[in-house]
Amino acid sequence: MSQEGFSVIKGDSSDPHKITYLAEGWEFYPDVEASPDELSDYTSKEIYIGQYFSFSSFHKNHSPYGSGTYRIVLTGKSGSYSLLLPEVFSACNVYVNGELTASAGSLSPYRPLIKDTIVTVPLENRQAEVVVQTANHSHYYSGVTYPPAVGSSEAVSRLISERMIFYGFLCFTSLTLALFSSAVWIGLRHDPRSRENFFLGILALSFSIRICYPFLRLAGVPLIRPLYALEDAMAALGIFCIIRIVSLVCLKRGLLSDRILPGISLGFVALSAAAPMVILPLLPAFAAVYGQLLFWYKLIISLFLFFLVLKHLTGKSSENFPLLAGIGFYALSLCAHMLCLGRYEPARTGWYDEWGIYGLILLFSVRMVIHNIRIVRENIRLNRHLQEEVEHKTASLNSLLEERRQLLLGFAHDLKTPITSITTFTRLVQMEQPDLSDETKQYLDTIRQKAGEMRDRLVLLQEFSYQDTPSDFSVINLTDLIREFYEQNLPDMDVSGIRFLLHISPKEPLFVYGDHIKLISLLQNLVYNAVGFVPAEGKIELFLSLKDNNACIIVRDNGSGIAPENLPHIFEQFFTRRKGGENGGMGLYIAKSITIEHGGNISASSMPDSGTSFTVSLPIFHKTDQI
Structure with missing residues (x-):
């Protein structure tokens, strides 16, 4: 429970499981960087954490840049508690009971650092005052946007560990699927359908890079703009890959949507990479336009995906069912993320769209596995048929060769006798007719010579044919x-x-x-x-x-x-x-x-x-x- 400026801690400092999320009961001082004892000089506004993602609502030019101070008084059982401030944007000082206990970056001179900050909060006389000074001159998010969590040190450590385990599981399984899809694509790259595997690998890789941010925030990596540019670009690249897979599977080639949607989604990849690095530093007011562009872009994409799912539900292809289920699940999660943004922040697991895209990757992978199993079975069937065909052809050829060999051997054997007779009878003629003319004798010698050559050829023919025998x-x-x-x-x-x-x-x-x-x-x-x-x-x-x-x-x-x-x-x-x-x-x-x-x-x-x-x-x- 909470009221303006107060929040009650549920449980006590010895409870290893109880966590209280400080979403409501905050006093907010826009464009104020004041120490706790100076806040009485300024007017506050009651807010809940997540109500404002930046300071743009307090500026006429809608610039997200500026400063702000947050104050809350915690009440509960006496003891020492741990307070987790997740991802304060983009520099902050944390005061507990009037004393500076933690900081991230520097407010003056401004040096941004987005980091998960943990401070110890001792409840003296059952109360403790927490003041958070923030400043942002580098990014489109500003101040405290995610509800802080308070509880025993063991409970807060468990909360952080569970979250890291969850994101680590998503990151490494996605990376594994990316490598597997890449290997399948390389092996089947001559198959036109292998392009699905290519885009699935890029989708899984971009998702694994995108969801590394909890580890970077916990470690306090100082690269603010490049990391957000990378995170936004990977999110946009994931949508581009989804659009490309959907186009390859569900859309006919040459349709207007098949030509326009991939181009638009690729344009948003470039915009998501350029906005944090180039556009916002030069034109801070573009943050509001950028946010609206992303909101409507994702909403239109989710509606388009819903339309495709409804259109193809009547299809009878079991191979496309995992794809349609994944598209529907992702579209639903994207809508839920857009509608719940600022109203719900995950404590131990991930955002709705992170669940959606991970489920989509898994279902895409199931479809890829089904398709590859079919290819393997078809190859096995074709190889078996080919082997049988080769064996049949080989047997037929061997039979034909054996018939040919026997025929040649038979011819050679049968021709030996008449050739021998020719030689014998020419000799007999020459012996019985000693008065033959020289010209006739020459003819008989030529006949015997040619008969001998034929006999030699037959001997070679027999020997050559004999080589074919086993x-x-x-x-x-x-x-x-x-x-x-x-x-x-x-x-x-x-x-x-x-x-x-x-x-x-x-x-x-x-x-x-x-x-x-x-x-x-x-x-x-x-x-x-x-x-x-x-x-x-x-x-x-x-x-x-x-x-x-x-x-x-x-x-x-x-x-x-x-x-x-x-x-x-x-x-x-x-x-x-x-x-x-x-x-x-x-x-x-x-x-x-x-x-x-x-x-x-x-x-x-x-x-x-x-x-x-x-x-x-x-x-x-x-x-x-x-x-």
């Missing part, structure tokens, strides 16, 4: 395989007049993991490739050694060698150095393919007229290796 890998004794290959091919080399030599260095057998038939094909391609370039009485050597934990196979000849410009191309498909393209340039290509399939590598070195050396390196198989 490999039958097993542990192979490479030492025995090379020795077996050497013994089987030595007679052919002797008939060709070529010395074929074998050199096996390691005494212990070397084992590799591979396909026996394909390794034999690898050796055949390398050795018989050398045969074509080794002269009569030439030499081909086959080496097996252990080098760097790899089996090293070397096929070396003393033939004509390879020109330096051809050496980089010898393993390419269809590249050949033989006259007329004999054998089609497939032998070394197949050798390289087999080597790579076995996890090894192949290389060649050569000098013209000095022979060529092919080196194949295959990994050794150890008993500890996993098959």
Whole structure:
């Protein structure tokens, strides 16, 4: 309860929970900076805290700048109490029982400092007088605008702690949502709908910056104009982001409202940043106009949002329901904030519009999560379908390739017999008809030569098609395989007049993991490739050694060698150095393919007229290796 100049403290100084808010019963002395013993010389006005947000009502030019003194007499049970003065604008002195007990900034010379001030109030003879001198020459708020709180020191400390915890929770959760939204936007920035995530991240970031002010007031940060410019700009930026999200989701592109509203809201961001820093210091009377502009702007925005909610309530999209609920909640909170401004100040939690924008951020986030879950599910469905489609196409392609391979092998096998017959019958004709003319003999030789070329092509076709067959890998004794290959091919080399030599260095057998038939094909391609370039009485050597934990196979000849410009191309498909393209340039290509399939590598070195050396390196198989 209170009366003019008096307020009764409920509870006592030992009550750890009871807080009395001193909203009513204040004497106010406009444009007066007087000590307690000088106030009797001036006329006071009875007010309640929050009735005036500035001194503009007492000035003809509506300037918010000036000074004022507040006085109240507290009554209650005897004891020592704590008095919390939240955010006195913008410099103040606090007197308790006629003595200066606290100050924020300086009244003369003027130095502003907005700070939560706590003073001790001893009730002597059950009464105490509190006088607050204030001055403002820097901001649009003036004097004591929020009701002071009085109670035990424990109760006041708890009040401050609860408020800090509340704003800390809002600040850090909003910052977390901002980071999450930014990450989603970066990941989906090529999706047109990701712009919602971008503006949601900016909205949450601006809100987290805006609601840092309780911590700054408690700490007494001296930057008055920049901090209020930042706070106002972040509040306006939040509205701009809300308008942009609403435009993206609820408005058709190209509408007049879609073009005008974002521009107006962005203009208010610039105005909110410029007013405290530039306009008000030069034109203090603009404070009243600025306040009216913000009031009507926020009221119109809230009504517009209400209209959108009502318009889209008939929609059946469950994805938009959180958005519409958030818009409606924010519009309602914005209206409540404008109507209750000066009549209700939160004690432990936040203002109506702070609740509204935080709820809006949460509901926007719910919508974003629902949308992203749908995207993930759709991607999973598409990937599953794609995988099934790939498996189906792969199976079809493998089947087609296998049919092609079998067809080629069948053709190659079936054509061997007629080609052999052509060769045989041309020889028989030549043997049975010794009196053939030289020209006829030449024709028969040409037929046999072309038939031989066709036979060679068919052999290569069979070998190339055979490479498509699945490999039958097993542990192979490479030492025995090379020795077996050497013994089987030595007679052919002797008939060709070529010395074929074998050199096996390691005494212990070397084992590799591979396909026996394909390794034999690898050796055949390398050795018989050398045969074509080794002269009569030439030499081909086959080496097996252990080098760097790899089996090293070397096929070396003393033939004509390879020109330096051809050496980089010898393993390419269809590249050949033989006259007329004999054998089609497939032998070394197949050798390289087999080597790579076995996890090894192949290389060649050569000098013209000095022979060529092919080196194949295959990994050794150890008993500890996993098959």
